[in-house]
Amino acid sequence: METANNLGEREIIETIRKQLSIEPNMPVPFGDDVSAIRQKNGNIAVLKSDMLVGKTDIPPQMSYWQAARKAIVMNISDLAAKGIEPLGLLVSLGIPRSITKRSIVQIGKGLNAGAKEYGTSIIGGDTNETQDLIISIAAFGATKKDVTLRRGAHPGDILATTGLFGLTLPGLKILKEKLSAPLEMRKKFIDAVLMPRARLQEGLALAKTGATTATIDSSDGLAWSLHEISRASNIGFLIDCPPFAQETFEFAKMHNLDPLKLCLYGGEEYELIVTIEPDGWRRAQEAVFGKGGKLLKIGKATVKHAIHLRHDNRMIDIEAKGYEHFKHKR
Amino acid sequence: METANNLGEREIIETIRKQLSIEPNMPVPFGDDVSAIRQKNGNIAVLKSDMLVGKTDIPPQMSYWQAARKAIVMNISDLAAKGIEPLGLLVSLGIPRSITKRSIVQIGKGLNAGAKEYGTSIIGGDTNETQDLIISIAAFGATKKDVTLRRGAHPGDILATTGLFGLTLPGLKILKEKLSAPLEMRKKFIDAVLMPRARLQEGLALAKTGATTATIDSSDGLAWSLHEISRASNIGFLIDCPPFAQETFEFAKMHNLDPLKLCLYGGEEYELIVTIEPDGWRRAQEAVFGKGGKLLKIGKATVKHAIHLRHDNRMIDIEAKGYEHFKHKR
Structure with missing residues (x-):
């Protein structure tokens, strides 16, 4: 059964x-x-x-x-x-x-x-x-205004995030599997797990610009969230500036882990992932900067319904995977 | 600790x-x-x-x-x-x-x-x-209107309920302790436990009359809910027509149980308990009847801050007890 x-x-x-x-x-x-x-x-x-x-x-x-x-x-x-x-x-x-x-x-x-x-x-x-x-x-x-959904992205829209990915899985590995890391790095990873932050000011500022075409939070991980927008909007993404934390690559090297897995298939990360119409990009970025936040341009929406990421001069196809209850034993 | x-x-x-x-x-x-x-x-x-x-x-x-x-x-x-x-x-x-x-x-x-x-x-x-x-x-x-709270009852207000009490505890005793009851009675008790009903039409009709001064649902039991209105409104109650189900008394007799306990200190009952300004009583009752419901006048609010109930020519003081998580082992 x-x-x-x-x-x-x-x-x-x-x-x-x-x-x-x-x-x-x-x-x-x-x-x-x-x-x-x-x-x-x-x-x-x-x-x-x-x-x-x-x-x-x-x-x-x-x-x-x-x-x-x-x-x-x-x-x-x-x-x-x-x-x-x-x-x-x-x-x-x-x-x-x-x-x-x-x-x-x-x-x-x-x-x-x-x-x-x-x-x-x-x-x-x-x-x-x-x-x-x-x-x-x-x-x-x-x-009073319509809510920006996951399904409004169009080919040519700019893909952006409010921060970097890859901090929480190392944090969990340090906490649960007792992996080691230099003090500063360790602090940053653990903080991502124990003291996550919601990007509320960034989200409120972005909504006011009216420039976002699709939005999602990244609590199911970067890869899964990108696939959600892709599925809902019937578009794909080409990512040429992946929003990966540098520390994650150093940590991966130390422990012989795959850094891309740590950055792409984590979860419990709370950055916002948004698509923005090209004409609104500057307005959107300034609005977020004005609130003390970041808005990182990482790629663009494509007609082709697939998610490709350029990393180290290789083109990688991102799978639709992410944290899922019942399937993970953590 | x-x-x-x-x-x-x-x-x-x-x-x-x-x-x-x-x-x-x-x-x-x-x-x-x-x-x-x-x-x-x-x-x-x-x-x-x-x-x-x-x-x-x-x-x-x-x-x-x-x-x-x-x-x-x-x-x-x-x-x-x-x-x-x-x-x-x-x-x-x-x-x-x-x-x-x-x-x-x-x-x-x-x-x-x-x-x-x-x-x-x-x-x-x-x-x-x-x-x-x-x-x-x-x-x-x-x-758009103010919500009727627990704290608006005044001495002299009419106390009423949308139905009778005492069905769920016998139902739970039949289900959990395998107590017996005649078929029809058993069906009614068990139905109260497995298929509870919220008095939504009654509540909506009452609110439209503007005649209610305090309201509460009875999911913590009749006694507890009465004490909640009493505490919040700083009044007491004199109950001369207690809303007790007849079957509960028969069941109590069969199993040598205290019928008042079954009626007063149960819980998971979903009748509404309301106080109504005397001038509005008729309007309130007609509004609920109009929706196919019942509104039973059971007593009135008093200046004295205590809850007294007349039963079998005795005056009973109702304690502030009801179902409470952690304290019950059921």
Whole structure:
């Protein structure tokens, strides 16, 4: 008999989706970074829910404070991709019986710190008894304008990211497999895992320019996220300036690992990946710079429905792989 | 060291709440049935999230279809108490590795059936790997009018419920402890557990009358919910027509149980409990009747801050007890 174990996360989602009567005129299609509802007054309510689970999402070295904050970052990142300001957060907690009062205080403080960091607050929630720690957040925002979807990229659009990739997998390898790294590098990798940051200011600035044609956050990894835009927009990408962190290559060399795998097929990275119409590029870059952020031009959208990346004078075909629950044993 | 086990659910919630910077001007205070955000255009966004957990919320005889539907009922019931129409639902799923594809299909069908039953739909969500089945729902609605809170009841207001209490605890005892009951009675008790119903039409009709002064759903049991309104509104109640199901008394007699405990200190009952200004009573009752529902006058709000119930010519003082996670072993 087929179980969740053989199916994998994406087939489970597809199995559930097939049972649902999906509304035909949703402002955001099922499966994009956020969900949305058009209200009677024309405003669009934007909603996101994402669950942090102890066993799969919290490395042993992560504190309860950091875990609670991360649960918020995960949700804010999806609103950020769509340029939506968070207006309030709900928290559904699942707490194991053995957890101490001190840890519960830390969870509360981490939730509050995460909300404040992104200019919002916790407005309610509920508490339950579970075997493993569960922090399920629902985030709410609203917009008058249409939301930029994953499906709007056109051939010729500029492909850009708000930062570099490849830091979290080395971080996890250091934390879980005890791999070594020089102090500064180690700090940077571990920080990417324990203190991820959502690119909210960047996302809000980009949405205001009106220049983005497709957006996604990169929590399923660079390769997977690029394939998502590619699939949804029916285009491909040619990437000639890959956004790879230099440290990842040094770390890979030290431990005889494939640096491209670390950069492409990671996950739990929270950079935004966007396509921008060529005329709007300068405006978009200046808007993000103005908020103290980065916008790196990494390539362009192509007619050919494939993702090619130029690296070391080789052309590499990027596979549609990424972190998937049930399939990974980490 | 204090753990969740000794603290109990309500102290855990209080511990978390103390760490949060609560917004001072929220349209609905922290801890009411729903949460809300005033939007720039004046509309109030109403949000609710509640989590169904396999071990505590799903009796062994409950199917996956029923469990998924119940997760939705739990959330709709809170919107119903506030008279808010659900406009969309998000689903965060935690799925154990061992679950079969057939069960996943049943979860999808149950989610869809629950959403349709209350005139709404699933607009998004996420899937995760957990040890126990977790179905965390976030429900969204909106209103132009102020939300009726738990704190608006005044002495002299009429206390009413949309139905009778005492069916779910016998149902759980039949399912879990294999207690016996005559066929018809057994069916009714079990139905209350496996197929609970949210009083959405009743709640929407009541809100339109503008006659309610305080409202709550009764998912923590009749006694607890009455105490919640009492605490929030700083009033008491005198109940002279208790809304007790007749079958519960027969069942209690058969098994030598205290029928009042079954009726007062149950939980997972989804009737609405409301206070109504005396002038509005007739209007309120007709509005609910018009939707095919019931509105039972059970007593009135009093100045004295205590909850007294007249039963069999005795006056009983109702304690503030109800189902609480971590404290119950069921």
